[in-house]
Amino acid sequence: MVKLKNTQPPGTRFIGSTGYVFVIQEDGGLIGEHRFAWEEAHGPIPDGFQIHHINHDRTDNRLENLECVDTVTHKRLHVGHRWIDGVWVKACTQCAWEGPDEAFPTKKVVDGVRYTRGNCVECERERIREKSRRYREAQRASVN
Numbered sequence: 001m002v003k004l005k006n007t008q009p010p011g012t013r014f015i016g017s018t019g020y021v022f023v024i025q026e027d028g029g030l031i032g033e034h035r036f037a038w039e040e041a042h043g044p045i046p047d048g049f050q051i052h053h054i055n056h057d058r059t060d061n062r063l064e065n066l067e068c069v070d071t072v073t074h075k076r077l078h079v080g081h082r083w084i085d086g087v088w089v090k091a092c093t094q095c096a097w098e099g100p101d102e103a104f105p106t107k108k109v110v111d112g113v114r115y116t117r118g119n120c121v122e123c124e125r126e127r128i129r130e131k132s133r134r135y136r137e138a139q140r141a142s143v144n
Contacts, residue, residue, distance in 0.1 A: 009024070011023065013033060019059070020032050020058045021034070021058070021059050021061060034051045034058075034066055037066065038066055041063055042068070045068060046068075049069065049071070050069060051066050051068055052066070052074050052077060053065055054066070054067060087101075090104065090118075092119055092120040093118035093119060093123075094118075094123035094126075095123055097120050103120060103121060104117075104120060
């Protein structure tokens with residue numbers, strides 16, 4: 001496969017298929033406008049860090065809408081966690097109760113990051129009870 005050289009002039013902006021604004025660089029390469037804006041104002045982005053759009057609008061690249069965060073924090077911000085008084089807080093997907101991340105049962109841990117189902121302890125217990133009830137009913141039905 002032949003990679004075509006960009007023919008647009010440097011500085012040209014466009015919105016890519018991911019919804020981010022890209023800028024064509026002097027060498028013909030591309031850079032996300034949010035990354036370019038951050039680096040112009042603050043210098044290089046450290047390894048393991050990403051630029052987060054505070055209002056979640058990928059085209060709003062004003063400096064006041066950008067923050068440099070580590071990868072784990074960035075993931076948490078995009079799955080509905082909020083940082084309140086030094087504690088990560090999330091809402092239960094079933095009852096909307098808000099509580100600390102630790103109040104949600106761990107589904108699995110990957111590279112030190114806890115993944116949860118999204119249910120609080122009480123809703124998760126109810127989900128498991130219902131799953132067990134349906135299983136028992138199916139077992140009874142298959143015997144008859």
